Amino acid sequence: MFACIYIPDFPVEAMVRTEPLLRARAVAVLEGKAPLVRVVALNEKARRLGMQIGMTKLQVAIFAAPEEKSPAILRQRSPEREESAHSALLDVAHAFTPRVEDTAADMLLLDLAGLERLHGAQIKMARKLASRVGVVGLKGNVSLAANPDAAMHAARGFNGIKVIPAGKEAQQLGVLRLGVLLDAFEISPGKNLATARDREKQREQILDTLARWGVRDFHTLAQLPEHALASRLGEAGVHLQRLARGAGMRILAPCEPVSHFEEVMELESSVETLEPLSFILNRLLEQLCTRLEARALAAQELHLRLQLERRVTDEETPTAKELITDSHNMGHAEHILRFPVALRDTKVFLKLLQLELATHPPRAPVTKVSITAQPAPPRSAQRGLFLPISPEVEKLEITLARISSVVGERRAGIARLLDSHRDSFRMDRFTAAPEESQQPHLTTSDIAKQPSLALRLFRPVWQLRVKLAKGRPVDLATVGSSGDRAELGGRILWSAGPWCSSGDWWTENTKQENAGKDQPCPWNREEWDIALANENDGGVALYRIYRDSGNGNWFADASYD
Amino acid sequence: MRERAAPLTVSSGVAALDALIGGLPCGALTEIAGLDSSGRTGVMIAALAGATHRQEMCALVDASDSFDPVSATTTGVNLERLLWVRCNDIPRRKSGALSAKLGRLEQVLKVTDLLLQAGGFGMVVLDLGDIAPECARRVPLTSWFRFRRAVEPTATVLLLVEQEPCAKTCASLVVRLEREVVHMRDLALCNGGRVMTGGASGVPESNAASHAALLHGIRVRVEVVRSSIPSSAKTALGRDTRWMQRKPVQSAGVNFELRAKW
Numbered sequence: 001m002f003a004c005i006y007i008p009d010f011p012v013e014a015m016v017r018t019e020p021l022l023r024a025r026a027v028a029v030l031e032g033k034a035p036l037v038r039v040v041a042l043n044e045k046a047r048r049l050g051m052q053i054g055m056t057k058l059q060v061a062i063f064a065a066p067e068e069k070s071p072a073i074l075r076q077r078s079p080e081r082e083e084s085a086h087s088a089l090l091d092v093a094h095a096f097t098p099r100v101e102d103t104a105a106d107m108l109l110l111d112l113a114g115l116e117r118l119h120g121a122q123i124k125m126a127r128k129l130a131s132r133v134g135v136v137g138l139k140g141n142v143s144l145a146a147n148p149d150a151a152m153h154a155a156r157g158f159n160g161i162k163v164i165p166a167g168k169e170a171q172q173l174g175v176l177r178l179g180v181l182l183d184a185f186e187i188s189p190g191k192n193l194a195t196a197r198d199r200e201k202q203r204e205q206i207l208d209t210l211a212r213w214g215v216r217d218f219h220t221l222a223q224l225p226e227h228a229l230a231s232r233l234g235e236a237g238v239h240l241q242r243l244a245r246g247a248g249m250r251i252l253a254p255c256e257p258v259s260h261f262e263e264v265m266e267l268e269s270s271v272e273t274l275e276p277l278s279f280i281l282n283r284l285l286e287q288l289c290t291r292l293e294a295r296a297l298a299a300q301e302l303h304l305r306l307q308l309e310r311r312v313t314d315e316e317t318p319t320a321k322e323l324i325t326d327s328h329n330m331g332h333a334e335h336i337l338r339f340p341v342a343l344r345d346t347k348v349f350l351k352l353l354q355l356e357l358a359t360h361p362p363r364a365p366v367t368k369v370s371i372t373a374q375p376a377p378p379r380s381a382q383r384g385l386f387l388p389i390s391p392e393v394e395k396l397e398i399t400l401a402r403i404s405s406v407v408g409e410r411r412a413g414i415a416r417l418l419d420s421h422r423d424s425f426r427m428d429r430f431t432a433a434p435e436e437s438q439q440p441h442l443t444t445s446d447i448a449k450q451p452s453l454a455l456r457l458f459r460p461v462w463q464l465r466v467k468l469a470k471g472r473p474v475d476l477a478t479v480g481s482s483g484d485r486a487e488l489g490g491r492i493l494w495s496a497g498p499w500c501s502s503g504d505w506w507t508e509n510t511k512q513e514n515a516g517k518d519q520p521c522p523w524n525r526e527e528w529d530i531a532l533a534n535e536n537d538g539g540v541a542l543y544r545i546y547r548d549s550g551n552g553n554w555f556a557d558a559s560y561d
Numbered sequence: 562m563r564e565r566a567a568p569l570t571v572s573s574g575v576a577a578l579d580a581l582i583g584g585l586p587c588g589a590l591t592e593i594a595g596l597d598s599s600g601r602t603g604v605m606i607a608a609l610a611g612a613t614h615r616q617e618m619c620a621l622v623d624a625s626d627s628f629d630p631v632s633a634t635t636t637g638v639n640l641e642r643l644l645w646v647r648c649n650d651i652p653r654r655k656s657g658a659l660s661a662k663l664g665r666l667e668q669v670l671k672v673t674d675l676l677l678q679a680g681g682f683g684m685v686v687l688d689l690g691d692i693a694p695e696c697a698r699r700v701p702l703t704s705w706f707r708f709r710r711a712v713e714p715t716a717t718v719l720l721l722v723e724q725e726p727c728a729k730t731c732a733s734l735v736v737r738l739e740r741e742v743v744h745m746r747d748l749a750l751c752n753g754g755r756v757m758t759g760g761a762s763g764v765p766e767s768n769a770a771s772h773a774a775l776l777h778g779i780r781v782r783v784e785v786v787r788s789s790i791p792s793s794a795k796t797a798l799g800r801d802t803r804w805m806q807r808k809p810v811q812s813a814g815v816n817f818e819l820r821a822k823w
Contacts, residue, residue, distance in 0.1 A: 387616070388615055388616045388617045388618075388683060389617065389618075389680075389681050389682075389683060389716060390617075390618045390681050391618060391679050391680065391681030391682060392679075392680075392681060395679045395680070395681070396679060396681070398679075399675050399676065399678070399679035400644075402675050403646055403672050403675055403676075406668055406671045406672055406675075407646055407647060407648055407649065407668050407672065408649065411646065411647045411648075411649065412644065412645070412646040412647065412672075413644070413645065414640055414641060414643065414644070414645070415628075415630035415640050415643075415645050416640065417630055417631065417634060417640070423629075423630075423631045425630050425631075427645075430644045432618065432681070451574060451575045451600075451603050451604065451607040451636070451817065451818075451819050451820075452603060452606075452607075452632075452635060452636050452778075452819060452820050452821065452822045453600075453603055453632075453776075453778055453779060453819045453820060453821045453822070454602040454603045454605075454606045454629060454632035454633070454636065454819075455602075455629040455631070455632045456602050456627040456628075456629065456690065456691065457626075457627050457628070457629050458627065459625075459626045459627065493750055494743075494745060494748065494750060496745070496775060496776060529776050531743055531745075531750055534596075534597075539596065539598075539740065540598065540740070540743055540750050540751075541596070541597040541598040542597075542598045542743060542776065542779070558629065559597050559598060560598055560776065560779070560821075561597060561598055561599065561600065561601060561602035561603060561690070
């Protein structure tokens with residue numbers, strides 16, 4: 001048993017898939033360069049208005065005039081959208097059966113042998129397939145037959161769902177007009193004709209001949225004597241007659257499932273603000289998540305690519321020629337979201353993208369949006385009843401993104417210590433499922449018994465003015481303001497030091513402002529621990545101060561607390 | 562009126578403190594107040610070490626970016642389970658609707674709101690230790706009330722480290738830490754710079770090399786300022802804490818040592 005999924009008016013359906021509101025309107029898709037722009041696809045409503053394939057843009061413009069009761073929508077053909085729609089169709093088919101033939105952009109053939117136990121009877125399978133095609137935003141015909149050719153002709157000829165029982169192909173296909181057969185014949189394998197024009201010419205020739213004979217449907221063609229047909233139309237005629245009788249003529253050529261998940265939308269007019277862009281992102285993400293769901297996958301990474309309009313600066317003269325959009329001068333903005341675990345939640349993705357775009361807004365109006373997902377198997381973890389609570393991964397991702405928008409990038413995460421004597425660290429991404437720690441394992445009793453003195457670091461360090469006596473600091477005061485904190489100063493009651501340390505002297509980076517950042521910077525210091533008398537409360541506070549051996553300046557970098 | 566059920570408590574990481582207060586209450590706001598070198602950071606890190614050791618996820622909202630990961634690791638904090646949020650004064654972006662510079666305290670409040678809404682954290686610590694008390698007191702009471710309401714139905718310990726108590730009645734437990742003695746190798750300093758043992762007052766005049774002197778640790782006195790934990794709650798030592806009623810200031814306290822790890 002074979003199934004065929006056929007999407008009539010595929011270029012229109014690809015448009016409607018990303019803009020569902022268009023389904024209620026008459027839509028015509030145009031292709032070609034001016035002045036040879038012609039209609040290449042129409043939906044049923046557009047046909048009812050009187051529009052036809054091959055009309056020029058000027059001819060169809062009257063149907064799209066605003067004074068019309070329900071003006072038609074004219075759209076430029078979008079290969080990207082068609083590719084996305086075709087990939088979505090392949091995802092649906094591959095989720096159903098592994099043996100899928102990528103026959104054409106608008107048509108797929110599926111081998112359903114042995115799937116009855118999994119999906120039920122033939123009619124159930126057909127309905128399930130049609131429903132899954134509908135889920136990805138496409139409206140198509142689904143047919144089931146004993147051979148691929150019969151299934152293909154039925155899908156092209158009958159609207160909706162059609163199941164042809166084995167042995168009744170000739171009878172059921174007989175009512176179809178010959179155009180359906182010749183459309184399918186045109187794409188049949190084994191015809192090594194030189195060009196599409198030759199194929200079209202042959203198709204027209206055969207159709208003319210058969211029309212002159214009064215042959216207009218499958219049934220009449222099937223009744224013609226085979227030898228007489230062969231002598232007049234040659235091998236092609238015999239081939240066509242076999243197809244009209246519902247005989248199988250081809251072997252399925254299965255394709256590999258696609259692993260590229262991309263949704264693209266070219267915008268008719270550029271978008272300048274984030275709010276309308278969110279609606280577009282939502283639509284694309286919905287389609288992407290549906291495709292991932294169809295393949296039982298999730299996304300480990302999301303790549304958002306925005307094509308930006310060329311911005312004419314005030315200094316430039318905005319002549320009409322310059323204002324024409326030049327694709328070569330367009331800029332791009334790319335945003336990458338990486339997730340600690342594979343996710344498949346449109347709302348989460350949308351929120352994260354919104355936060356990302358709010359933090360890094362595009363520099364110019366957006367003309368094209370493309371979202372690509374890096375597929376990965378979805379996480380399959382079951383929480384234990386007695387495990388400690390931990391944040392939900394989806395919520396945590398949004399929370400982290402929001403926190404980053406409040407405190408800045410790389411200001412929230414895990415501190416990972418670096419192998420350095422300078423006690424440096426780097427900030428890493430916080431995840432709800434952390435890796436096993438490399439730290440020495442302490443028991444609960446160890447932790448309870450060993451409360452220890454901790455350091456509170458001053459970031460940035462405070463510059464000090466220090467008085468020395470016999471080489472030891474005896475009095476200090478802060479140089480400049482230290483922000484919200486009370487200033488350091490007073491008599492030093494006790495001091496211990498100096499402990500000399502240095503490092504990174506082998507690096508060439510000598511800029512002090514890079515110290516503590518990712519780039520190593522030479523350092524050489526003499527550290528002292530001091531007890532400072534507090535003039536106000538009469539208490540004692542402990543600090544760590546140091547003298548920079550490079551410039552001789554004193555700094556306070558921590559307090560013991 | 563029916564007595565409110567005693568909240569669950571978790572270890573503060575300091576045995577003496579647990580004996581006094583019965584642990585840190587879950588689903589409540591606890592304040593730890595103290596001046597510089599009073600041991601509040603040591604207690605905070607000990608509490609985080611205990612929580613991460615229980616495999617809980619923790620968050621530290623660091624108002625003054627003063628957290629030292631090395632000290633934390635030494636005490637036993639599993640940094641993999643600690644979300645460290647470093648508030649700062651640096652303007653975040655040059656353009657856009659949210660370009661206004663947020664103050665550290667505003668950042669702390671916003672981030673804490675987000676963390677409590679997200680849920681799932683065993684302990685959320687707000688470190689306002691370096692924020693001047695007059696600034697911390699400017700935080701509206703409604704914020705603390707909102708935080709308290711957010712954690713009440715959860716098992717999250719909300720810990721506030723500061724110089725002076727500022728959450729007022731929203732805090733279920735307020736403890737104050739004071740350093741009593743600073744222990745060095747050759748002397749001990751009390752408050753006021755009074756020398757308890759060894760040497761003369763002021764800078765030691767001993768002939769020993771100056772780098773031979775070592776800071777050994779501090780002795781901390783902890784006092785319960787206020788506790789609204791119901792009287793049915795028992796301490797870790799099994800004593801009845803019937804005395805721990807809302808207000809007045811408690812005179813009971815304990816001492817413990819915070820040792821330097823070298």
